[in-house]
Amino acid sequence: MKKKEFLDLLRFYLKDMPSVVIDDIISDYEEHFNIAMQNGKSEESICIELGSPNIIAEEYIKGEKKYPLFKNVPYEKDAFEKEKQKEKAKKKSTSNILIVLLILAGIAIISPILEFIVGIVLAILGIIFFIPAIVIGLVLLVPFLGIAAVGLAIAIILSIFSIPIFIPLVFLAVSPITSFFLSVAILAIGILILLFGVELFKNLCKAIKKIFITIKWEFNKRRF
Amino acid sequence: MNIQFKKGVLELLVLSLLIQKDRYGYELVEEISNHINISEGTIYPLLRRLKNDGYVDTYLQESQTGPPRKYYKLTEIGKISQQAQIKEWKDFVSSVNNILKLL
Secondary structure, three states, X not given: OOHHHHHHHHHHHOOOOOHHHHHHHHHHXXXXXXXXXXXXXXHHHHHHHHOOHHHHHHHHHHHHHHOHHHHHOOOOHHHHHHHHHHHHHHHHHHHHHHHHHHHHHHHHHHHHHHHHHHHHHHHHHXXXXXXXXXXXXXXXXXXXXXXXXXXXXXXXXXXXXXXXXXXXXXXXXXXHHHHHHHHHHHHHHHHHHHHHHHHHHHHHXXXXXXXXXXXXXXXXXXHO | OOHHHXXXXXXXXXXXXXXXXXXXXHHHHHHHHXXXXXXXXXXHHHHHHHHHOOOEEEEEEEEOOEEEEEEEEEOHHHHHHHHXXXXXHHHHHHHHHHHHHHO
């Protein structure tokens, strides 16, 4: 292992600590590497002598545990792994839900196209087989191209303003299939906007929390 | 050598080396690892804990051969703790030897 890899790993394992503390710790090891290399040691042998960055980081975290802030840091390896796996599982289920919602929202765009295609297929069948089929195809096509476009435009404008109101008039003019998909789609888009807002809020809270931890850390240090 | 012995005695060694004179990190590491086989990386966390607890202080000193080095020195509490730990160690060693003599 080279010096840069060692220091990068150490920095990674320390990442839950305030950055002033991490920088101070890393500078100690920089100094160690400098002097050791001046004395003729190779980067690899220095890394071997120092030992595992993971274990070193554990020692630092254990040492800081007496400060009230750090009581919740799980330094036991098993507890830490369990936490990581719980987070992974949570992330997976949220992303699954997101995918489903996106698909539903996407249907709003696709459904007129789908019914357009269906209309064309039936029209072709009619030409090949029966005249009534042509009639049915045309009957499906014309209302969609015109009214579905208008209905979709209105539905999109409404969902942009996050108004989950279903205007019966718009949907009466459109085929029942499109109206069903459109109502589901508006609901999905509304939920997506809500989730996005929640995520934004959560990230904001995290950033504020980190700043707060750093300030509290400095304050506690002065007290000791 | 038993890992438990090494861990228990590391703080005593660091404090005792410092009561002799102020030293920089690498110096402490080399002194100890010349006699005992340890993971050198664990000395720095120990030093940080000692500083947080008020047993040692640090200061920077210019060096001719590169950037300034961080020197460690004992505080008054550090000196008292070192004396206490040396006594504890001597008592412990003599107790163990007394039991071993009987066997």
